[in-house]
Amino acid sequence: MKKLLPLLFCAFFSTPFFAQTGTGIVLLTGPTHTFTPxxxxxxxxxxxxxxxTVAIEQTVLFGGLNAPFALADNTPQVVAASDTLDLSISFTPSSIGAFSDTLNVVGTIFGDAMLVVSGDGIQVQLTWVSDTLQFATTAIGQTDTVALSLSSVGDGTAVIxxxxxxNSIFTVDSAASQFNIAQGTTDNLIFVFAPINxxxxxxTVTISTNDPNNSQIVITLLSTGISEVSGEVCDLVWxxxxxxxxxxxxxxxxxxxxxxxxxxxxxNMGGHKLTANGEFVCLGTSEAPITxxxxxxxxxxxAPxxxxxxxxxxxGGDVNVDSPYALLYT
Structure with a gap:
């Protein structure tokens, strides 16, 4: 008897341990399973x-699962004594939210088991206040900015x-804008209006996102450009x-x-001064002079x-010409 104890001890602890649930009909898994989001x-x-686990063939019946969960094959299955059956459950959410259900398994001779399944349906979802942005009246050569606030109210990070x-008179200020909006937060896209006429x-601006219900968001941009100018001007044509x-x-x-x-x-200079340290081109014609x-x-x-x-x-004075390249004709 003393010689058998070590052998029994080794045999017991060398048997692999599997999570399982049920009696007679045993599922080789824990009593619950949570799907990845x-x-x-x-x-x-x-x-x-x-x-x-019953020493006789029996038919196994399935029930209890409803959408968004489904057993790959829920028809009655004949399982031989001490034999196994491969099963697969799918989770296909059609909406955002937390879901849970129970798979019931019953043997026609003996045994039953239950498996509780759960999972979260996730989806990036963006919201915004208005489909129209109104810019301030802006002089040619100047800029105005307007922010579009986007809120990520679904699950996961929204990506622009x-x-x-x-029209290229509108751009986005990339440095001041956020193109990845974390779940539960609100961030801004900063749009710039720079009229040249x-x-x-x-x-319009069309915004592409990873929100499946708003993969393209179209925002109307309204603005007025005027020919009142001041400050620095660069690479403009009047x-x-x-x-x-x-x-x-x-x-x-x-x-x-x-x-x-x-x-x-x-x-019309209105008493102000125009200083050209860069290139200044005034090429009028005899029929259409510049005034x-x-x-x-x-x-x-x-300055050329x-x-x-x-x-x-x-x-208060004539043209003040310091440029050796100036050619003056009137």
């Missing part, structure tokens, strides 16, 4: 085995993957369609930038300038 309208599955504008504008241009403050063309004034344009009146034009040292058919009516 599953995106709405997609599926997750759980595979496991059933064992008929692309922005398409119908006067007039009223009604344009066209006759936007004429006359009215200065509401001093204008500076920085070094490395340019300002081109097209034939026929009128500039600048009511202020001072200063061409900085070394091309001037033809410019009618300048200086207010």
């Amino acid at each position: 599953t995106t709405v309208d997609s599926a997750s599955s759980f595979d496991f085995q059933l064992v008929n 993957s692309d922005l398409q504008f119908s 006067a007039g009223e504008f009604s344009e 066209t006759v369609v936007n004429s006359p241009f009215t200065l509401v403050g001093d204008i500076v063309v920085p070094e490395g930038c340019s300002l081109t004034i097209d034939p026929g344009v009128e500039v 600048i009146q009511g202020g001072v034009v200063h061409l900085g040292p070394g 300038a091309l001037i033809e058919y410019l009618v300048y009516e200086g207010w």
Whole structure:
């Protein structure tokens, strides 16, 4: 007897341990199973085995599961004595939320088992207040910004993957905007209006997201550009369609930038000063001269300038020309 004890001890502890539930009909799994969070309208599955521990063949019946859970085959199955049966349960949520149900298994001769299954249906969901953004009236060469607040009220991080504008006078301030919006938070996209022409504008931005119900969000952008200018201007063309241009403050063309004034344009300076440290091009024609009146034009040292058919009516002085490249024709 003493010699048998070590053998029995080794045999007992070398037998693998499996989680199981049930009597007679045994499921080789724990009494509960939780699916990984599953995106709405997609599926997750759980595979496991059933064992008929009764020493006789019997039929196994299944019941209890309803959508969004489903047994791959819920028809009665004949299982031989001490044999196994492969089973698979799918979880296919059609909406956001927490779900739970119970699989009931019954043997026609002896035995039964239960398995409680649960899972969360998840889905990125974005909300926003308005489909229209109104910008302030903005002078050509200046900018205005408006924020669009987006809230992630579903499950998971909302991702803004692309922005398409119908007109390039609108852009997004990437540095100030958030393109990944964590679950339960609100962040902003900052849009910029930079008019290059006067007039009223009604344009759109199309926002691509990973929200399956709002994969493309279209926002209307309303704005008005006017020909009142001040401050720094860079790489702009003042066209006759936007004429006359009215200065509401001093204008500076920085070094490395340019300002081109097209034939026929009128500039009312309102007593302000236009300083060109960058390229200054005023190429009027005899039929359509450029007219600048009511202020001072200063061409900085070394600033390249091309001037033809410019009618300048200086207010408080004539054109102050420091540029050796200036060609003046009136």
